[in-house]
Every structure is written in C-alpha cells, then in structure tokens.
Amino acid sequence: xxxxxxxxxxxxxxxxxxxxxxxxxxxxxxxxxxxxxxxxxxxxxxxxxxxxxxxxxxxxxxxxxxxxxxxxxxxxxxxxxxxxxxxxxxxxxxxxxxxxxxxxxxxxxxxxxxxxxxxxxxxxxxxxxxxxxxxxxxx
Amino acid sequence: xxxxxxxxxxxxxxxxxxxxxxxxxxxxxxxxxxxxxxxxxxxxxxxxxxxxxxxxxxxxxxxxxxxxxxxxxxxxxxxxxxxxxxxxxxxxxxxxxxxxxxxxxxxxxxxxxxxxxxxxxxxxxxxxxxxxxxxxxxxxxxxxxxxxxxxxxxxxxxxxxxxxxxxxxxxxxxxxxxxxxxxxxxxxxxxxxxxxxxxxxxxxxxxxxxxxxxxxxxxxxxxxxxxxxxxxxxxxxxxxxxxxxxxxxxxxxxxxxxxxxxxxxxxxxxxxxxxxxxxxxxxxxxxxxxxxxxxxxxxxxxxxxxxxxxxxxxxxxxxxxxxxxxxxxxxxxxxxxxxxxxxxxxxxxxxxxxxxxxxxxxxxxxxxxxxxxxxxxxxxxxxxxxxxxxxxxxxxxxxxxxxxxxxxx
Numbered sequence: 001x002x003x004x005x006x007x008x009x010x011x012x013x014x015x016x017x018x019x020x021x022x023x024x025x026x027x028x029x030x031x032x033x034x035x036x037x038x039x040x041x042x043x044x045x046x047x048x049x050x051x052x053x054x055x056x057x058x059x060x061x062x063x064x065x066x067x068x069x070x071x072x073x074x075x076x077x078x079x080x081x082x083x084x085x086x087x088x089x090x091x092x093x094x095x096x097x098x099x100x101x102x103x104x105x106x107x108x109x110x111x112x113x114x115x116x117x118x119x120x121x122x123x124x125x126x127x128x129x130x131x132x133x134x135x136x137x138x139x
Numbered sequence: 140x141x142x143x144x145x146x147x148x149x150x151x152x153x154x155x156x157x158x159x160x161x162x163x164x165x166x167x168x169x170x171x172x173x174x175x176x177x178x179x180x181x182x183x184x185x186x187x188x189x190x191x192x193x194x195x196x197x198x199x200x201x202x203x204x205x206x207x208x209x210x211x212x213x214x215x216x217x218x219x220x221x222x223x224x225x226x227x228x229x230x231x232x233x234x235x236x237x238x239x240x241x242x243x244x245x246x247x248x249x250x251x252x253x254x255x256x257x258x259x260x261x262x263x264x265x266x267x268x269x270x271x272x273x274x275x276x277x278x279x280x281x282x283x284x285x286x287x288x289x290x291x292x293x294x295x296x297x298x299x300x301x302x303x304x305x306x307x308x309x310x311x312x313x314x315x316x317x318x319x320x321x322x323x324x325x326x327x328x329x330x331x332x333x334x335x336x337x338x339x340x341x342x343x344x345x346x347x348x349x350x351x352x353x354x355x356x357x358x359x360x361x362x363x364x365x366x367x368x369x370x371x372x373x374x375x376x377x378x379x380x381x382x383x384x385x386x387x388x389x390x391x392x393x394x395x396x397x398x399x400x401x402x403x404x405x406x407x408x409x410x411x412x413x414x415x416x417x418x419x420x421x422x423x424x425x426x427x428x429x430x431x432x433x434x435x436x437x438x439x440x441x442x443x444x445x446x447x448x449x450x451x452x453x454x455x456x457x458x459x460x461x462x463x464x465x466x467x468x469x470x471x472x473x474x475x476x477x478x479x480x481x482x483x484x485x486x487x488x489x490x491x492x493x494x495x496x497x498x499x500x501x502x503x504x505x506x507x508x509x510x511x512x513x514x515x516x517x518x519x520x521x522x523x524x525x526x527x528x529x530x531x532x533x534x535x536x537x538x539x540x541x542x543x544x545x546x547x548x
Contacts, residue, residue: 003456011456017524034542035488035527038450038467038476042526060526064452064467068524 003065004099010069015076018058020044025129028122030114039063039107041071043114045078045086047122052083059114066104070094070111083119144460146506150345150440150499151294151322152464156391157347157500163394164349167387175384176375186386193393200396201320201339202330203356209376210389213353214321215245216369217340218288220355220380221317222249224366225286225338226258229315233283239263239271239300240482242290246319250288259283267484268433269298276308286315291323291339295466295479295495296432297441299323306335315364321345321353325399326407326438331356337364343388347500348395352388355379410498411439413507417496418442420511425518427531431466431480431493440498445480445489446514448528449521454494457517461510466493488537 003011020027027046033039040063046056057075061068073094078086094100094108147155156164167189175190177183194205211217226236238250240262250260261279263271271289287309292299302318309316317338320329324339325346331339342353357379358364372381399406422428427447443466446454451467466477467490476490485493496510522528527537 008456011453014524019529031526035491035537036486036542038452038487038491040526040542060524060529062448062525062527063450065456067450068453 006073006098007065007069007100010072010098011065014059014068014072016058016072016079017060019060020046020056020058025125026122028118028120028125030117030119030121032113032117033063033067033110035062039067039110041067041110041114043071043074043111043118045118045122047083047119049126054078054081054083054086063107063110064104066098066100067107067110069098070100070107071114073097074111074115078115083122086115087119089115142503142505142509145462146460146502146510147462147499148502148506148510149462149464149495149497151297151495151497153344153350154347154499155501156344156349157395157398159398160348160391160394164387164391167390171386173386175386176373186384189390190384190386193389193396196393196397196400197341197354198356200325200329200400201341201356202332204359206377207331207356207359209355209357209379210384211353211355211380212351212382212385213344214243214319214340214342215353216380217342217353217355218243218245218319219249220366220369221338221340221357222246222286222288223253223369224379225315225317225364226253227367228365229285233281233285234258235261235281235283236286236288237261237263237276237279237284238288239265239290241265241269241293241295241479242288243294243319243321246288246290263289265482268436269293269296269431269479269483270300270433270436271305273301273304273308276305280308280312280314284312284314286317288317288319291318291320291329292327292438293432293479294322295477296443296483297322297438297497298432299327299436299438301436302334302336309337310335315362322438325396325403326440328403331358337362343392343395346395346399349388349391352385352392354392406500407439410502413502413504414440414442414496414498416504417498417507417511418444420508421514424515427528429485429489431483431485441496443480443493443495445485445493446518447489447492448525448531449492449518451492451494453521454492454514454517457521458510458513461513463497463510464495466495467491486538 030043041061044058045054059071061071091108091112173182173186175186194208198205315337320339321342337358339356344350429445431443451465480490
C-alpha cells in the first residue's frame, strides 16, 4: 500500500503529540476506537471558557499510519478554532487533505469522532462545574 | 560492512532464486527447450532426462522414490489435487476429512468447497503453542474418515506439527495423511517413510527455486495412493496431472532441492543463530513483547513477535527499508487480524501488533543487527505515540475498559 506524502509527513513528524492534564476543567478528552479493532485515538483540547477557542490540542494514537496522520491533522486543524468551528470539521475534509484510500476512511471517521468526543467531555465538565447546574450528573 | 537496503526478511512469502539455480535453468529456455512428452526426438529426450533428474533430486530430499513426485504449478494446486483428488477417489469409503484451523487457505478453502459437495470436515483447534492435540485428532476419527490434512509447519508462526505421531495415528486407522510441507521443505529434514506421510505438497519458490513450479508427493507403496485427476488432458504425471511440464522450472526446483539437501544442516544452524540474535536483541531492549507460538517446535528461520501497544502496519511503515509482514488487519485484504494468531488464543489487540520475521539464505549478521536496532527504535517511538502504552504504564487494565463508551470515562 502506498501512502500519500502528507500521511508520511504526519507519520514521520506527528504534530502535537502528548497529553494535557485530564482533570483540568478546561480540558476535554476524547478516547475513541478499540484495541481489538487496531485503532485507538486520544484527542485532548484545552478550551478557553470565555472565548470558546481551542487554545491547545494534543493527541496520542495507536493505529496505522493513516490513523496517526488523521489525528495529527485533527490537532492542527482544531487549534485556534472555536468549539463550533471544530465541530464543523468532517471526516471527508480529512480524507481529502490526506488523500486517504477507501480502506482508510474509517481512520478519518475516528478522528472526527475524537474531536466530537473531546468537546462533549469538555461540555460535560462545564455543566458539572457550573455553579448554577445541579451537580448530580457526575460520572 | 555497508548494508544494502531494503533488507528482505520475508522468506516465508517467497525466496529469491539462488544464482546457482538460475544457471542450471538457463539452458532449458532456448537451447534445450523440448517438450518432455515428445517421445520421438532428441529435444524431447533431453527435456525428459532433465525432468527425471529433477524428480530424483526432489525425491531424495524427502526420502521418496522419484516416481512418487507429481509436478504441479505450485503448492496451491498440490493441496487441491491431494484433498479433492483423494476425496473423490475414496468417496465410497467415506466422506470425512480432518484438518486444523491454522492451515493455509489453499487447504481450508478446498475443504470448504468439499463441504458444499456433501463432505464433512473437522477443523481441529490448536493450543497456545500452535500445535494440535493428538487426543483431539484421535477423537475426531470416525469410520467415515478418509483423509487427514495437517501442515508440516505453519507459514505465519513457523510452528512444526507433531507430524510423525499424526502419521502413526493415520496409519493405525488406515486413513491417508496429507501434509502441506512448503514451509518445512529444505529447511528441516522431512522423511516420508519415518513420518508416515502419504502425500505432501511442495513448492519451489520457498526454497530458492522459481515460482510457478510445485509438486505433490504421492505414495506408491504401502499404501498405493490413488487420486482423481483435477486437470484432465494428455495424461501426464501418471495421469494425475495433465499439462505440458514446466521444464525450466522443474530443473530449477530439482537443483534448489539438491542445494537444500547439501546445505540444510549448516544453513539451519546459521539461521537459527541469527534468529535468536534478533529475538534476544529485541527482548533485551523492549518490554511487553511476546512470541507467538511454540519456541521449541519451530522452524529455525522464523520468529513471530507481538509488540504490544504498537499497531503492526504503523510499525511496518516505520521500518519501510525492511521487508517483513504483519498479522495486523490493516495489512490484509479482509480487515480481520490473522486467523492463525486468533486460533492460538492471541487476543485481537495483540494480533494487530504482530510482526513475522522470516530469515533466509542471503541474510547476514549485519542485516540482523540493523533490523533489530531499527525495530527497537521505531517501537519506542510509536509507544511514545500510543495512548495504550501510556495507560498501561499508569496501571490501567485495558481489557477492563468498555471501549465503546470509553470516551465518556
């Protein structure tokens, strides 16, 4: 299987690898996929509660080169975007940017899921920590 | 010494044709091009003589008689001929076949087709070591069993089956025993008499011979095995396989077999030394690495390792100057991880992280050292990238996580 230059570039020089403190109320963590399926992505974002801007993004991925590239690209794209802009990123954008072949489309889907899951996590945290909310919905 | 890249370490897939084999084959393309079945001129006689010489070379490697070698296009055809040919021939005696789950697809799919035609097939399981349990085999035998087909050594994990014992059991029950021996041929001693083998599938391209040339050993005495031909025509090869013989290929197969017979002892000692050096280097540097299948009953040139928390295809991508293969789903057409590793009870998570190293005649010590250092370097890099490695290091039991909803945790 031949990889596109962009996939190879992200694989060889992955952007924003690492972790953010997951207990920080401004950090949302998305962990998607399963080891049995050969793909697990963890995407974390630090979001400014005032401006809703994603100030930092980090990832770690267990998966093939395309999965690593998709998540690396996702961190690049979400950085500096607002939450609603990040939610608008679709897997087809990733497929196009990385020229993923059909068998690798699931990697891009997983990256989109990871973005959504991270934002979801952050929103949940906000509800829980918000003084007005009834803090009964803890996990 | 400078290393030439890329390095080939996938000798279970195929092997380069040995230069000495190429030299032997060359005259049979243009100068000695005759049809071995042409009985009335010297062109035919020359070709026939070359074929008979090769037949004897191959027979000698497995302690058979030359007449027991039936040339085919390769081991897939040999497996088809052995299993379908015996099933058809002995249909009145019974309709039951015993095989095992980690056979090559050429055996499994042939058996599946026979099931459609009313045959019954038992697929024996294998243990964690990759070998069948002889008691399972005994229990599976019925008065309808006509054939046992168990490979000599597996193509992914290199595990050698208890062939001699299986042969004994088959003989006791008057059942034919066929073995797909392509991975073992020329690598470890095969003796059709000692091993009680009735049929074995062979191929040239796994032992430094050319592709497209194989053979089936078919026992002629005690018992005399009969097969229904699967390809009809001019009645070549004792009527079991029609078709003009691939004379250059056969000549090459014969020479390759002869070289293996002469060099097997030193070659297998050298390769198992290199294999162990590779394994020791990797195990000395990396934690959470696991060998798949038995280490005792294994081909000298094989090692199959799971590198936990590092997906196989991404590892292959990192070591793209080294040709090896992976049991990861991403590298297969089916998107399923290796069925062989699954049958061993290797979890799908670990199956995705497996790499098969197949060493061979032209690998050097320098290459082995280069491969181990590259693999270690890339595994370490990818583990830095792996959320699973981080979680495991934090003491999180990954098997206990509910992965579908893990994002909510």
